Amino acid sequence: MSELALVEAVRLALARAMSDDETVLLLGEDVGIDGGVFRATDGLLARFGEARVIDTPLSESLFVGLAVGLGAQGFRPVIEYQFMGFMYPAIDQVLNHAGRLRNRTRGRLSCPMVIRAPYGGGIHAPEHHSESMEALFAHIPGLRVVIPSSPAKAYGLLLAAIRDPDPVVFLEPKRVYRATKEDVADDGAALPLDQCFTLRDGRDVTLVSWGAMLQETLAAAETLAAEGKEAEVIDVATLKPLDMETILASVERTGRCVIVQEAPLSGGVGAEIAAGLADRGLVSLLAPVGRVAGYDTVMPLPRLEAHYMPTEQRILRKLRETLAYT
């Protein structure tokens, strides 16, 4: 057991998966000798060699296509996109092929793969480096979309993603790559996909979030507790397919729900969760479902970035409003 940051837990899971399974390959820009721009693959070239840690040319559309071919041939490629902002050429391969190869061949061919990308704002990065576009992928049939919120979750969920027989988009909240450390045992134990995790029990309101936003969400729950109100905090973790059962069960107890997402408000995963509550949780609800989200704006450059990001204060405001509703 050692204290690891999230990015180190990613590396540990990659190394573990590669030593457990020879078919696991890493591909991406600068993943070799440079260890990736965030060092997620640091040392893996030396350990596993050029045949398994493959530095690619700058070809974002190519990567997922390569992974479709490799996956269909029995490999388990893990692709690193340097930043989510540069993944979009790959949506063609993801949507038209990776997510549907199994279905369109009636199971004859399939393409297990993990598509990793750091995403999200709050680190004063250059333009195009800070968006949270998980909903684009969560809309695509045949995929899984997974976002870890802590080092231990990153380790267990990444192992699960690599072992999963279907394509997984694994988005890493880079703002918290090194923000906190946590004990992570390199025990090879995967966490379940397709399940939410309850990070904190509470009876007054359900707080639902994922990724880096859980920092602010948990802090808001802490502040609220000091005021005598207990929030149940749910880490969605797998955004697609979405485990509404865990969220519904919690809202059944609390009657109130606030969803926190860094992504723009409209058409986001939060909207899907709110729709799920309207669909199947209406009788439990004592207040409208609250959403705290990024705005429907272009992600501002660093000077205004802090005004875009949901903060603990914004979450608390929405929580108090939701709790006060009668």
Place this chain on the structure above:
Amino acid sequence: MSQVASFSIDHTGFLDAQGKVQGELPAFARDAETLTRLYKAMVLTRTFDAKAVSLQRTGRLGTFASSLGQEAVAVGVGEALRPEDVLLPSFREQGGQFLRGVTMTELLLYWGGDERGSDYAGPREDFPICVPVGTQAPQAAGVALALKLRGEARVAACVFGDGATSRGDVYEAMNFAALQALPLVFVVNNNQWAISVPRARQTAAETLAQKAVAAGMPGLQVDGNDVIAVRHVVGEAVERARRGGGPALIEALTYRLSDHTTADDASRYRDDAEVSARWKEDPVARLRTYLSEAGHWTKEAEEALIADCAARVEAAVEEYLATPALPPSAMFDHLYAELPAALEAQRDEVTANNDAEGDEP
């Protein structure tokens, strides 16, 4: 000033439009049986295409892409591969797919709107028909990388059209294939048209073969209406790739005698005169002429072949038409290896709707 790079593109052809041999035939083409097999494969493809178009016209098949006039490309590629190789076709390569063991019934099912048409019983590793133009090229690089990593003496072949060569995917795939010296052969089925866009408006490059040069691999041009030339040049590239010699791009020059698909009306954008002139280069007639003149083919053989092809196509059509649709819940069967719990309610709903509303929604 000094010259730092230069290139040239070789063109290969053996049988001219009149079926006369130019130069010396490659060894395999001196075997009458091989040539007869190639001829039969082209005729079968032509028979299948004609039938598929008529099925579409009579409402019994969906949109279909005929390969009329282009049979030599598909058949030449199919013949150049070994069974253990992997083909990643576009949507106009039925002639090659048949040689690899894809059945006519399967392709009819596919164009008839049934996913089972891509569950090939024969070549289990071959990729299905690829509709998003050129997107199979990066996948072919992935397949070839897998073959290379495992140290297998197998080759991937990827076929796409002239229009596809304008897409970034194709260049990205060629670039990577050359960098990694992958066992991969790219074939451009240059039928001169991408729907209504003629070859001259697709690129200012003089040949499509030269697109290989920028990627760092050999680019060759071949008479795509001469099945001997296609089989020979593709075959050499495939065997070179198998020996570890890396990828190549082969541009096969042919002509799309049909509409783009059954949903297209080519008379809107090209003259009949152009098409009739191109009929004189017909790949099927030219090989028949050669075989007849060489004494390897007779009128009786031709009649028997036509009857045989018609019967085989008819049998496939019957099998296709007799295949009932899958139950509606089948759309959930292979979405994931195992259906996530979150989707069970939707699958149950489609089944319940079907029970309530009957088979034809």
